[in-house]
Amino acid sequence: MKNMVEFEDIIGWALRIGVIISAILIIFGFALIIMHNGAYPYTMAQLVNPHSNVNTKTIGFHTLITGIDNLNGVDLILLGLIVLIATPVIRVFIGIVQFAKEKDYLYTIITTLVFFNLMFAIFIIPLILK
Amino acid sequence: MLRRGGKHRMYELIYFALLALASIISGFLGSLVGLGGGTFLVPIYTLYLGVPIIYATGASLISTIATSSGAASAYVKDRITNVKLGMGLEVATSGGAIVGSLIAAWVYAHHLASIIYIVFGIVLLIQIYFQLERSKFEIPKPAKPDRTTKFFKLYGEYYDQALKQDVKYYGVRWWLGEIIMFFAGLISGLLGIGSGALKVLGMDWAMNLPMKVSTTTSNFMIGVTAATGSSIYWMYGYIQPVLAGVTALGVLLGSFIGTKVLPGMKNKTIRYIFTAILLFLGVEMILRGLGIMR
Numbered sequence: 001m002k003n004m005v006e007f008e009d010i011i012g013w014a015l016r017i018g019v020i021i022s023a024i025l026i027i028f029g030f031a032l033i034i035m036h037n038g039a040y041p042y043t044m045a046q047l048v049n050p051h052s053n054v055n056t057k058t059i060g061f062h063t064l065i066t067g068i069d070n071l072n073g074v075d076l077i078l079l080g081l082i083v084l085i086a087t088p089v090i091r092v093f094i095g096i097v098q099f100a101k102e103k104d105y106l107y108t109i110i111t112t113l114v115f116f117n118l119m120f121a122i123f124i125i126p127l128i129l130k
Numbered sequence: 131m132l133r134r135g136g137k138h139r140m141y142e143l144i145y146f147a148l149l150a151l152a153s154i155i156s157g158f159l160g161s162l163v164g165l166g167g168g169t170f171l172v173p174i175y176t177l178y179l180g181v182p183i184i185y186a187t188g189a190s191l192i193s194t195i196a197t198s199s200g201a202a203s204a205y206v207k208d209r210i211t212n213v214k215l216g217m218g219l220e221v222a223t224s225g226g227a228i229v230g231s232l233i234a235a236w237v238y239a240h241h242l243a244s245i246i247y248i249v250f251g252i253v254l255l256i257q258i259y260f261q262l263e264r265s266k267f268e269i270p271k272p273a274k275p276d277r278t279t280k281f282f283k284l285y286g287e288y289y290d291q292a293l294k295q296d297v298k299y300y301g302v303r304w305w306l307g308e309i310i311m312f313f314a315g316l317i318s319g320l321l322g323i324g325s326g327a328l329k330v331l332g333m334d335w336a337m338n339l340p341m342k343v344s345t346t347t348s349n350f351m352i353g354v355t356a357a358t359g360s361s362i363y364w365m366y367g368y369i370q371p372v373l374a375g376v377t378a379l380g381v382l383l384g385s386f387i388g389t390k391v392l393p394g395m396k397n398k399t400i401r402y403i404f405t406a407i408l409l410f411l412g413v414e415m416i417l418r419g420l421g422i423m424r
Contacts, residue, residue: 008206008213015203015353019196023382026375033372037139047372048142050181055188057367077375084195084378085360088353091199095217106282111217114354117224122361125228129365 007098011091018087025080032073039073047074089118145179146376152179153377157197157384162391163261163404166194166324166352167381172250173411177418181373183243187234187322188368189377191360194324196382198353201389205346210288215301215339216347218282219332222308223355226315231362234320238366247419250321254412260327261405270299273338278304286343301337310336311351319359324352 038044046052059074092115099107156171168190175186205211237245278284284301301307310332318325329348333339339347363369 008209011213012203012206015199015206019199019203019382022196023379026379029371029375034143044139044142048146050179050185050370050373052370053367054370054372055185055367056364056369056371059371074371077371081192081369081371081374081378084192084199085357085364087199088195088357092217092220092354095213099217107214107217110221114217114220114224117221117228118354118358118361121224121228121231121358125232125362126365 007094007101011094011098014090014094015087018083018090022080022083022087025076025083029073029076029078029080032071032076036073039075042074085122089115089122092118146372148179149175149373149376150380153193153380154384154387157193157381157386158388158391159384159404159407160197160381161201161385161388163401165257166326167197167385168194168321168323169254169257170407170411171377171381172322173254173415176247177411177414183246184238184368185370185373187246188360188363189322189370189374191318191322191356191363192369192374193378193381194318194356195353195360196378197385198324198349198351198356200382200386202346202350202353205349208288208346210342211346211350212286212339212343213350214282215284215286215333215343216350218304219307219311219329219347220351220354222311223315223318223329223351224358226312226317227319227355227358228315228362229312230316230319230321231359232319233316234322235362235366237320238368244419244421246321247415251412251415251417251419253317253321253323253325254408254415257327258405258408258412260331261401261408270334270338270340273302275300276302278302284337288340288343290342297340297342299340299343301333301339303336303338306336307332315355315358318352318355319362322359322363324356326352 033039033044033047038047042054046054092111095111096108096115099111152174153167153171156174157167159170160167171190172186175181176183202211206213237243279300279302282304284304287296287298290297311329314325314328314332317328326348329351330344333344333347334341
């Protein structure tokens with residue numbers, strides 16, 4: 001019983017920390033965009049215009065390629081969004097560990113299935129469809 | 131090239147502020163009526179701010195992860211959320227989300243975005259029914275435990291603040307819950323919303339669980355459902371970084387204010403006003419989808 005209670009605290013913390021990190025990254029990203037009036041190679045107008053084709057398909061990660069010194073506002077925002085998507089994934093992973101430790105095999109399998117669905121959507125579908 | 135005239139920059143900053151304001155209001159309204167921010171956000175973005183529905187739903191779906199994770203962390207600590215129940219049902223919601231977002235991709239690829247408007251409108255109108263019928267009984271009449279109750283260990287217990295007592299409960303008809311959850315996930319992936327109302331229906335009505343457990347567990351599940359759909363949206367490029375970023379922050383802030391301002395939402399008048407807003411937005415989305423209104 002004691003064990004389960006602790007795990008619920010871990011899940012609660014994981015969720016909270018994920019959201020906070022993500023929010024900080026996004027806020028810094030916006031600060032950089034406003035400071036530089038855009039984010040290379042995009043102008044502020046292109047970034048804010050909802051009809052422009054600046055989206056997750058057309059943007060590559062510049063920071064990852066050129067290094068952290070060319071820190072780019074858009075990259076920070078994207079990183080924040082990735083952390084946001086990763087938060088529930090980590091939560092599910094903690095769930096697998098929790099149920100395995102409790103020797104609750106039925107729920108270990110069920111939670112692994114959920115984890116598989118997530119991995120399928122994140123990694124396998126892009127491989128199949130691209 | 132990055133330097134632009136001051137006038138243009140002013141226009142962009144104003145538009146940016148409007149997006150922020152709209153997402154704060156959506157998050158606020160959503161948390162007051164127990165719906166995700168997306169329910170109000172997507173109509174406001176598409177009908178009044180000229181955001182293409184493809185990007186509006188992308189931003190909305192990402193923002194539901196933020197609100198779900200933010201709220202769930204509190205409820206999990208309060209031990210009202212039934213983690214086991216949630217994980218079990220997420221098999222269906224995440225599967226549904228994959229199917230739903232792939233359908234959305236197919237619909238957009240064939241330039242049939244008007245279908246999304248119409249389905250969205252219908253979903254808004256259906257939510258009205260739930261708003262009016264909701265929580266007549268906080269704790270359901272006990273039903274006979276069935277085979278799934280035992281097999282999937284659908285037992286739980288929580289302390290009810292309002293009733294000032296420990297409530298013991300158990301769920302039934304796990305299979306029916308799973309079927310409804312699949313459709314909840316599908317709608318979430320198709321429309322970019324959390325579809326919390328449908329999730330609550332699956333637990334409250336189908337599995338005979340107490341309202342508090344249904345709503346908090348639904349909230350807990352929305353994050354996983356939305357993360358599944360979002361990653362497919364990401365691949366197809368339905369997520370605009372600036373729009374999604376400001377939406378996630380705005381909705382998060384709005385729902386945070388909402389939970390602080392009006393805990394419980396017992397006031398009937400306010401609920402009727404929100405129902406009227408839902409009706410208005412639902413009809414407008416359908417009209418836009420049918421091409422009667424632009």
